[in-house]
Amino acid sequence: MKLRLIGVNHRTAPVEVRERFAIPEGRLPEALQCLCKHPGVSEGLIISTCNRVEFLAHAENGHEADLRGFIREYFQVEPDKVDKYLYEYRDDDAVRHVFRVASSLDSMIVGEPQILGQVKEAYTAARAVGAVNSHLDALVTRAFAVAKRVRNETQIGTSAVSVASVAVELAKKIFGNLAGKTVYLVGAGKMSELAARHLLAHGAEQILVSNRTFQKASDMAEAFGGQAVPFEQLYDNVDKADIVISSTGAPHFIFRREHAEAFLQRRKNRPMFFIDIAVPRDIDPQVNELDGIFVYDIDDLQQVASQHLTDRKREADRAEAIVSDEVHRFQERLKALSVVPTIVSLQEHMENIRQAEIERARGRLGQLSPDQEQAVEAITRGIINKVLHTPITTLKTAAKDPEATTLIEVIRRIFNLRGSKEEN
Amino acid sequence: MPLLWLRVATAFYGFGLLHAFIALTRRSESLSRIIMPVMGFGFVFHFVSLTEGFIQAGSIFPASVHHSESILGFLLMVFVFGAFLRSRNNAFGIFVFPVVFLLTFSAAIGQQPPQFTSPVLRNGWIAIHVALIFTGYAGLFFSFGASLLYLVQQRSLKTKQTSSGLLSRLPALEMIDQIGYRALLLGFPFMTFGLVAGAVIAQATFGPTYFHDPKIVLSVLMWVVYVVLLYMRWSAGWRGRRAAYVSAFAFTTALVVWLANNFSVVHKFVER
Numbered sequence: 001m002k003l004r005l006i007g008v009n010h011r012t013a014p015v016e017v018r019e020r021f022a023i024p025e026g027r028l029p030e031a032l033q034c035l036c037k038h039p040g041v042s043e044g045l046i047i048s049t050c051n052r053v054e055f056l057a058h059a060e061n062g063h064e065a066d067l068r069g070f071i072r073e074y075f076q077v078e079p080d081k082v083d084k085y086l087y088e089y090r091d092d093d094a095v096r097h098v099f100r101v102a103s104s105l106d107s108m109i110v111g112e113p114q115i116l117g118q119v120k121e122a123y124t125a126a127r128a129v130g131a132v133n134s135h136l137d138a139l140v141t142r143a144f145a146v147a148k149r150v151r152n153e154t155q156i157g158t159s160a161v162s163v164a165s166v167a168v169e170l171a172k173k174i175f176g177n178l179a180g181k182t183v184y185l186v187g188a189g190k191m192s193e194l195a196a197r198h199l200l201a202h203g204a205e206q207i208l209v210s211n212r213t214f215q216k217a218s219d220m221a222e223a224f225g226g227q228a229v230p231f232e233q234l235y236d237n238v239d240k241a242d243i244v245i246s247s248t249g250a251p252h253f254i255f256r257r258e259h260a261e262a263f264l265q266r267r268k269n270r271p272m273f274f275i276d277i278a279v280p281r282d283i284d285p286q287v288n289e290l291d292g293i294f295v296y297d298i299d300d301l302q303q304v305a306s307q308h309l310t311d312r313k314r315e316a317d318r319a320e321a322i323v324s325d326e327v328h329r330f331q332e333r334l335k336a337l338s339v340v341p342t343i344v345s346l347q348e349h350m351e352n353i354r355q356a357e358i359e360r361a362r363g364r365l366g367q368l369s370p371d372q373e374q375a376v377e378a379i380t381r382g383i384i385n386k387v388l389h390t391p392i393t394t395l396k397t398a399a400k401d402p403e404a405t406t407l408i409e410v411i412r413r414i415f416n417l418r419g420s421k422e423e424n
Numbered sequence: 425m426p427l428l429w430l431r432v433a434t435a436f437y438g439f440g441l442l443h444a445f446i447a448l449t450r451r452s453e454s455l456s457r458i459i460m461p462v463m464g465f466g467f468v469f470h471f472v473s474l475t476e477g478f479i480q481a482g483s484i485f486p487a488s489v490h491h492s493e494s495i496l497g498f499l500l501m502v503f504v505f506g507a508f509l510r511s512r513n514n515a516f517g518i519f520v521f522p523v524v525f526l527l528t529f530s531a532a533i534g535q536q537p538p539q540f541t542s543p544v545l546r547n548g549w550i551a552i553h554v555a556l557i558f559t560g561y562a563g564l565f566f567s568f569g570a571s572l573l574y575l576v577q578q579r580s581l582k583t584k585q586t587s588s589g590l591l592s593r594l595p596a597l598e599m600i601d602q603i604g605y606r607a608l609l610l611g612f613p614f615m616t617f618g619l620v621a622g623a624v625i626a627q628a629t630f631g632p633t634y635f636h637d638p639k640i641v642l643s644v645l646m647w648v649v650y651v652v653l654l655y656m657r658w659s660a661g662w663r664g665r666r667a668a669y670v671s672a673f674a675f676t677t678a679l680v681v682w683l684a685n686n687f688s689v690v691h692k693f694v695e696r
Contacts (some may be wrong), residue, residue, distance in 0.1 A: 173581060176596030268661030271597055289580060291664040300584050 004138070005094040006067040006086055007047075007054030010108045013085035018080075021053040021075060025125070032131040034074055040065040043136040047101070047122040049115070051108055055099065058135040095139060095330055097412065099323045102143040103150040110316050111156035116147050138334070146326045153322060156315040164191075164198040165276050166304045167296070171199060171243055174273050174294060178203040184241030185209045186234065187248035188220045191277045195245050196224060208241060210234045212248070241261040245275045246282040254282040260293050275301070339395050342408050345417045350384045426480065427532065429473035430494060434532040436466025437497075440521025447518050456593075460514050462486030463521065467501050470528065474498055488533040493556070497527035507566070507603045513595040513660035516603070519569035549625050561678055563611020563649065567677040570604025571668035578664055601663050608671075612654055619647055639684040646677040 008021055023031050023046060035044035035055060040063035045056040059065040065139045067088065070077055089097045100106045109153045121276030126132040132140065144159075150156060173180055181204045183290050185192050188211045191205075196207060210233075211217035218228035229237050238244060238263075248254060255274065263272060276283040276297040288295040296304075358380060368376065391411060399408045411417070443459045474494065500520055502539070507516040561695045577594045594600070624638070656662040 170581070172596060173594075174597045175575070176599040268659075269663055270661055290667070291578070294581050298585065303584065 002059035002063070002065070003091050003094040004059060004065045005054060005056045005089045005097055006071065007052060008085050008087070009054070009106065012087055017082070017085050018051070018053060020077070021048075021344050022050070023048040023053065028125045029129045030042070031074065031327055032126055032129050035070060036131050037071045038065065039063070040166050041070075043133050044131045045122060045126045045140065045367045047119055047135055049118045052101070052106075054101070056136065057093065092327060092331060094322060096327045098143050099146045099326055100137060100320075102147040102236065103319055103323060104147070105150075105316060105319055105323065131224035139330070142326070144331050146323060149326070150322050154315040154318045156312065156319050164195045166301050166308070167195045167200050167245075168198045170294070170296060170304070172202070174271055175242060178405070181242040182208065182223045182240055184238055184244045185220065186238075186244060186246040186254065187211055187278065189247040189277070190218045190296055192245040192247040193220065195275060195277070198242060200224065204243065208237060210237075224331055235259060235262075239266040240286065241272070242270070243273045243275065245277065247277045249278070250282060251280060253284040255287060256284045257286045257290070260287040260290055264292060265289060275408070277301075322347040338408060339398065342411060342417070343392055343395055346388065346411065346415060349415055349417055350388060354384055426473045429469045429502065432531045433470035433473060433579040434525065436462055436469065437521065437525040437528055439463070440466070440517055441525040443514075444518045444522045447481060447515070456514060459517065460508060463501070463504070463517065467505070470494070470498050470501065471540040481490065491576060492554075493527040493538050494531040496561060497524045497531070500524050500527075500559055500566060503562055503566040503607055507570075507607075509571060510603055511595045512600050513599075514680055515573060515592070515594045516566075516570060523565065526619060553618055553625060555620040556614045556621060560611045560615025560618055561682070563607045563614065564671070564674055564678055567604045567611070568671040570669075571608060571663075571671050574600045574604065574664060575668050603671055605657055608654060612650060615647060615650060618653040619643055638683060642677065642681045642684050646681050649674040649677055689691045
């Protein structure tokens with residue numbers, strides 16, 4: 001298998017360069033056809049997302065696919081300008097890379113789920129124009145299976161990353177379902193807006209906003225379809241909210257223990273979740289000691305987020321191990337696969353010769369008795385088996401050898417098998 | 425045969441004990457994935473054991489202490505499965521499975537001959553009385569287990585340590601609270617009618633003196649604690665620590681009531 005992969009991603013190239021290479025969906029078929037017409041390329045696949053553009057090619061035996069050349073031609077770029085951004089993989093490394101990409105190990109946010117869908121789309125597009133045949137088909141479908149395995153066997157996809165999504169995750173641990181929950185924004189900052197947006201996206205129903213400047217509060221309330229509450233009425237209304245996001249610029253605590261106790265009483269002890277993203281803090285940490293009230297400040301949220309990151313690191317290591325294992329398996333399977341059809345066509349080829357020779361000799365042999373018929377059959381078969389014995393065993397043992405393709409090549413040429421069963 | 429099935433059920437329930445142990449000490453989740461089906465098998469065998477026992481005895485009244493333990497364990501399992509169906513989370517088993525295991529294990533070690541031979545027990549009302557009270561007990565205990573679970577989850581949220589393993593997958597706090605409260609609510613009418621039924625039977629059999637019996641006094645006390653628990657939950661929304669304390673108290677009373685058979689005249693079903 002002669003695989004080549006070349007590309008740019010978020011690590012090797014800035015966004016200006018990635019933009020230059022990005023291929024919009026509409027132009028993908030044409031780009032794929034170009035790729036397949038490039039000398040040496042027998043199959044091709046293009047993955048183009050906002051974080052990466054990659055070209056994967058399978059070269060026919062004995063050919064080299066010059067993908068750098070393809071990129072220069074296709075994008076009309078000077079080699080020295082882009083070469084430093086490009087990475088290139090061959091054979092096993094290319095297989096590993098494709099597996100890693102599909103499993104979201106190469107993503108900006110490791111474990112994010114979109115990439116698999118994007119690879120699937122790329123595969124569908126390539127199939128549609130016939131750019132993908134047996135070799136890449138086997139590789140890419142295997143990559144899907146690897147991605148599935150990684151997802152099932154590790155927890156790479158389960159942890160949240162950003163502070164806002166940590167807030168949502170914690171709220172879910174407290175309330176389960178966020179449907180029907182009320183969120184109170186105290187202070188109208190960018191961060192709290194982001195957190196509120198996340199909470200709304202996960203089902204929170206109502207938004208209340210209070211700000212020192214009422215106008216700002218009503219602007220934000222309008223943006224969320226919520227309700228602005230004058231800051232003076234803050235303490236009378238906070239208990240209506242299940243989740244309070246506080247981000248005022250106040251130099252002192254806005255919510256102290258006695259406030260929280262009053263809220264709890266009015267709420268009949270239903271739990272409340274306070275998210276304090278103000279620095280200096282708005283909520284007295286003592287509030288967290290009350291039964292049923294949970295206070296998380298910005299450091300707490302970040303700590304949870306970073307714990308997720310270490311979890312992720314550990315899970316990513318496990319995922320890498322799975323990928324390595326799969327790369328190994330894939331190679332084993334490929335080698336075995338390419339030997340088997342050769343053996344089959346070798347046997348078929350010999351059998352055809354044998355049949356043809358018997359037919360030719362039949363006229364001279366005259367009428368044969370069943371015994372004689374059997375003897376002829378046995379002799380010819382025996383000769384073939386004896387002749388084929390060594391080549392077949394050699395092929396079988398060579399299956400595990402990286403040089404197997406060369407041997408297969410030689411045998412096909414010697415016995416003139418080219419074309420008979422090659423694309424299998 | 426009922427004993428054999430019970431032993432099989434107990435063997436399955438043993439995994440429940442293991443599950444609880446692993447959940448509280450380790451990070452492994454391999455058992456957690458299959459625990460509900462495993463306990464389900466145990467539950468089926470348990471059901472078979474009880475049904476066969478009933479058919480053989482011709483009465484659903486528990487014939488011995490062991491038998492009643494087995495019934496109580498069974499009812500607890502019903503609650504666990506109810507909670508599982510509601511929350512899709514097996515965490516409720518952490519506190520309940522060990523108890524179920526102990527109950528069935530104790531019931532499965534030996535065949536007790538029918539101990540409760542008193543003719544009073546032929547009365548069908550007694551069977552109803554027992555069934556109601558046992559369901560009440562199961563509800564009470566289950567809600568106690570749920571409040572322990574609530575405390576664990578509350579603690580992990582307050583200390584801000586992300587726990588790994590099963591404890592990171594506890595149901596949401598409100599879900600635990602809701603299920604615990606429902607179990608309590610569900611158990612209450614059973615408990616109440618069970619006690620009323622008992623009182624009526626005792627009145628008819630023993631006359632007014634029955635009220636001085638220690639078991640009866642304790643039962644009434646337990647019922648009062650139950651009412652207080654429900655009332656505080658309903659009116660003041662008690663949950664978390666306070667709810668756990670009160671339900672622990674209610675549960676302890678229930679346990680004492682259960683043991684009080686030994687001092688009771690009314691509940692002495694063993695004829696000498």
